[in-house]
Amino acid sequence: MLKWLPIPFCLFSLVSGFALAQNIGEDTDNAPRPVKLVPPPPPGPVYIRCGALFGGKSDQLEQNMVIVVERDRIKQVGKLSPPAGAQVIDLPNLTCLPGMVESHTHVFLQGDRKPGQYDAQLLKQSVAYRTIEATTAAHAALDWGFTTIRDLETEGAGYADVDVRNAINGRLIWGPRMQVVGRAMDVTGAYPLQPAYAWDVPVPIGVETVDGVEGARKAVREQLSHGVDWIKIYADRSGRIHDNILDTIPTFTLDELRAIVDETHREHRRVAAHATGLAGVHNAVEAGVDTVEHGNYISPEDMKTMVAKGIWFVPTPYVAEYDAEWRAQRAGTQPQESPGLKIEENTFRRALQAGVKIAFGTDVGAFEWDMSPARQLITMVKWGMTPAQALRAATIRGSELMQMQNDIGTVEAGKYADIIAVEGNPLSDISVMQKITFVMKGGVVFKK
Numbered sequence: 001m002l003k004w005l006p007i008p009f010c011l012f013s014l015v016s017g018f019a020l021a022q023n024i025g026e027d028t029d030n031a032p033r034p035v036k037l038v039p040p041p042p043p044g045p046v047y048i049r050c051g052a053l054f055g056g057k058s059d060q061l062e063q064n065m066v067i068v069v070e071r072d073r074i075k076q077v078g079k080l081s082p083p084a085g086a087q088v089i090d091l092p093n094l095t096c097l098p099g100m101v102e103s104h105t106h107v108f109l110q111g112d113r114k115p116g117q118y119d120a121q122l123l124k125q126s127v128a129y130r131t132i133e134a135t136t137a138a139h140a141a142l143d144w145g146f147t148t149i150r151d152l153e154t155e156g157a158g159y160a161d162v163d164v165r166n167a168i169n170g171r172l173i174w175g176p177r178m179q180v181v182g183r184a185m186d187v188t189g190a191y192p193l194q195p196a197y198a199w200d201v202p203v204p205i206g207v208e209t210v211d212g213v214e215g216a217r218k219a220v221r222e223q224l225s226h227g228v229d230w231i232k233i234y235a236d237r238s239g240r241i242h243d244n245i246l247d248t249i250p251t252f253t254l255d256e257l258r259a260i261v262d263e264t265h266r267e268h269r270r271v272a273a274h275a276t277g278l279a280g281v282h283n284a285v286e287a288g289v290d291t292v293e294h295g296n297y298i299s300p301e302d303m304k305t306m307v308a309k310g311i312w313f314v315p316t317p318y319v320a321e322y323d324a325e326w327r328a329q330r331a332g333t334q335p336q337e338s339p340g341l342k343i344e345e346n347t348f349r350r351a352l353q354a355g356v357k358i359a360f361g362t363d364v365g366a367f368e369w370d371m372s373p374a375r376q377l378i379t380m381v382k383w384g385m386t387p388a389q390a391l392r393a394a395t396i397r398g399s400e401l402m403q404m405q406n407d408i409g410t411v412e413a414g415k416y417a418d419i420i421a422v423e424g425n426p427l428s429d430i431s432v433m434q435k436i437t438f439v440m441k442g443g444v445v446f447k448k
């Protein structure tokens, strides 16, 4: 009998510990009561009258549609008339769409492409200050019409993205639905600021340094325990072009990558891999990661593997265009298309042809949040997607990547009332998506 005693005792303390933890933040008299900037959704029903609707399933716009919203969900969509006295939001000259999904953001970066920008954020700003900036970036994301984002690492700000996500979920601040990765992982010596300063000057680093198979498993466990939704790894660095191929230096060994993927999947989470060129993408895909970020060059063989394994591709072409633009601006010349961008375009076109699953993500944060990430839709159409395909990459496909397709990604009964609206027809001019004039998230109007 006696030897069984410690088990129920331990279980009891474990359970009561959880209960205590859950009480923090509950609405008891002496619990903290923060100011909440976001009101709860009205009970409804609220009728949104849209001049046109891109619901996300067909390639056509439907004219004069009404979306009925009850609390945070869509109740009905159709050609119906609101009853007399009903609460109506009238958008007769606008096209309604599902809230967009940005699958690759950095709310903790306020620009990192120009010399010194990245280092200044890590060296001169506290994590507290950067978190305040992250909340303004999250606010901007929603303002640009992105009601859901996957934020792919804090660049030295630890797990503060978990806090931003939770503050948004708790209605303290305005922001999109977020999935976050916390610190991300790279191997010793591969990530800034470490290799950029004198060896005897201690500097912060933008990721968690992880080496070896055991170290990899431990890091995954540790990061997941802090509440991240994904594990993000850097599979390669640097790059050189030969024979129209971008090759890179792999960071992790294949064994290390496999350990990270295995440990993450065992805990029912997924792995996002920064992989820009031949070797990095190959290793990431072989190890079975879930998303390839950037993928500036992907070999035809690796694309086949991606299709077979259902691995997502999140190309980020706008960052390269942005680089060309600011460099030209500084030099007083016209932006030059780089050989690297040509390779990216070729990869994008081949991926489209091969049927690789493509979701919209831009790396915003690398470029500043004062411009809409939706500008990348223009590039994606220029590179061979139809406008409807590009919109789906930024709506339903993004929701699938985030495994939220039952809740977001289309304007359909039962889903969250995440609805945006624009002037004009995005199917004939995709550039209008940069100017969102109406945003509703979960039944609450953010912008009108």
Ligand SMILES: [Zn+2]
Pocket (backbone or CB within 6 Å): 104, 105, 106, 152, 363
């Ligand atoms: Zn990124």
